[in-house]
Amino acid sequence: MGIPIKQINIRKLNMRLKHPFTTSFGTVDHKELFVIEVTDDEGNRGFCESVAFSVPWYTEETVNTVFHIIEEFLIPILRKKEITHPDDVSQAFKVFKRNHMAKAAIEGAVWDLYAKRERISLARALGGERKQIDVGISIGIQPTIKELLKVIEGAVQEGYKRIKLKIKPGQDIELLREVRRHFPDIPLMADANSAYSLEDIEHLKKLDEFNLMMIEQPLADDDILQHAELQSVLKTSICLDESIHSLEDVKMAYKLGSCKIINIKPGRVGGLSEAKRIHDFCQKHNLEVWCGGMLETGIGRAQNIALASLPQFTIPGDISSSSRYWEKDIISPEVVAKNGIIDVPEKPGIGYEVDFEKLNQFVKWERVFKL
Ligand SMILES: O=C(O)CCC(=O)c1ccccc1C(=O)O
Numbered sequence: 001m002g003i004p005i006k007q008i009n010i011r012k013l014n015m016r017l018k019h020p021f022t023t024s025f026g027t028v029d030h031k032e033l034f035v036i037e038v039t040d041d042e043g044n045r046g047f048c049e050s051v052a053f054s055v056p057w058y059t060e061e062t063v064n065t066v067f068h069i070i071e072e073f074l075i076p077i078l079r080k081k082e083i084t085h086p087d088d089v090s091q092a093f094k095v096f097k098r099n100h101m102a103k104a105a106i107e108g109a110v111w112d113l114y115a116k117r118e119r120i121s122l123a124r125a126l127g128g129e130r131k132q133i134d135v136g137i138s139i140g141i142q143p144t145i146k147e148l149l150k151v152i153e154g155a156v157q158e159g160y161k162r163i164k165l166k167i168k169p170g171q172d173i174e175l176l177r178e179v180r181r182h183f184p185d186i187p188l189m190a191d192a193n194s195a196y197s198l199e200d201i202e203h204l205k206k207l208d209e210f211n212l213m214m215i216e217q218p219l220a221d222d223d224i225l226q227h228a229e230l231q232s233v234l235k236t237s238i239c240l241d242e243s244i245h246s247l248e249d250v251k252m253a254y255k256l257g258s259c260k261i262i263n264i265k266p267g268r269v270g271g272l273s274e275a276k277r278i279h280d281f282c283q284k285h286n287l288e289v290w291c292g293g294m295l296e297t298g299i300g301r302a303q304n305i306a307l308a309s310l311p312q313f314t315i316p317g318d319i320s321s322s323s324r325y326w327e328k329d330i331i332s333p334e335v336v337a338k339n340g341i342i343d344v345p346e347k348p349g350i351g352y353e354v355d356f357e358k359l360n361q362f363v364k365w366e367r368v369f370k371l
């Protein structure tokens with residue numbers, strides 16, 4: 001039976017982060033995003049959010065390109081094609097190149113709608129097995145080491161099971177040495193957001209002394225080959241984030257030995273269907289995977305929680321509590337990590353209610369598309 005999508009509501013939100021988040025590319029203090037709502041003939045509603053930032057520093061997409069692609073290209077496809085399963089959505093969208101965050105925003109909403117129609121949780125719809133997931137936290141670059149140590153202390157107290165630090169040239173080796181001096185045993189990793197090049201190879205080898213779980217995306221966002229060269233001389237596992245846009249990229253990285261771990265973000269790979277295909281390949285070939293984050297509201301967080309319930313997500317994801325980024329989240333209940341563990345909801349779909357009273361406070365404008 002088809003999934004008769006009757007209407008798509010797109011709301012543009014602008015939400016202030018509780019604390020600015022700094023990476024090697026710069027600082028984010030507000031998150032502009034779209035909440036996508038798809039409605040079927042019975043009034044069931046599926047939700048997802050777009051993860052692109054206002055500025056194209058992470059990948060080439062921006063919040064404005066996302067809307068342009070959805071309005072001009074993706075909605076017309078949904079008007080023409082009959083959808084019987086969410087996998088059909090990403091398949092149909094393949095006629096247009098990339099723009100994965102735009103595609104994933106629509107596809108994720110259809111996944112939620114599908115699960116609600118089937119009266120099963122999104123986790124189950126995706127093949128998830130875990131009832132609880134382990135989660136970690138990503139800590140942005142702090143003004144001083146002293147402040148960084150304080151933030152880490154807080155995260156350790158809260159029980160997060162993996163601590164990720166953002167690094168960049170000039171804020172790396174000494175910083176990690178100081179962190180390890182204070183926290184010799186915590187599960188620690190570093191994310192460079194592509195801030196280094198192969199010329200830094202001798203410098204990057206020094207990371208091996210810190211017993212890191214992995215180093216995430218040390219080299220260019222569009223590279224897979226040079227990461228293989230780096231991995232061959234590093235003891236520390238490389239994890240690829242920005243370099244991975246599809247299962248094909250993962251296959252290449254696997255074949256070349258570019259990494260041992262994959263960070264899966266549904267938005268970066270074009271949606272949950274592709275994320276699942278990557279998961280299945282990694283499971284077969286013993287590549288570890290974990291679910292990354294994009295400073296999502298609770299809607300995106302709920303989608304990530306469902307995905308991270310799949311069996312090969314063996315490393316805690318960047319899925320912190322709602323309260324880490326938001327004064328108030330737009331779902332009810334909020335996402336709560338207790339001792340680094342989040343319960344996977346069992347209710348139909350994403351398993352959290354969208355709290356429109358809160359959401360409406362952040363809405364800049366809304367567009368309604370009849371299908
Ligand atoms: O807590 C999160 O949502 C993840 C934070 C994070 O590390 C991140 C945030 C924005 C852009 C890229 C990244 C990243 O994983 O590289």
Ligand SMILES: [Mg+2]
Pocket residue numbers: 191193216217241242263292
């Ligand atoms: Mg990253």
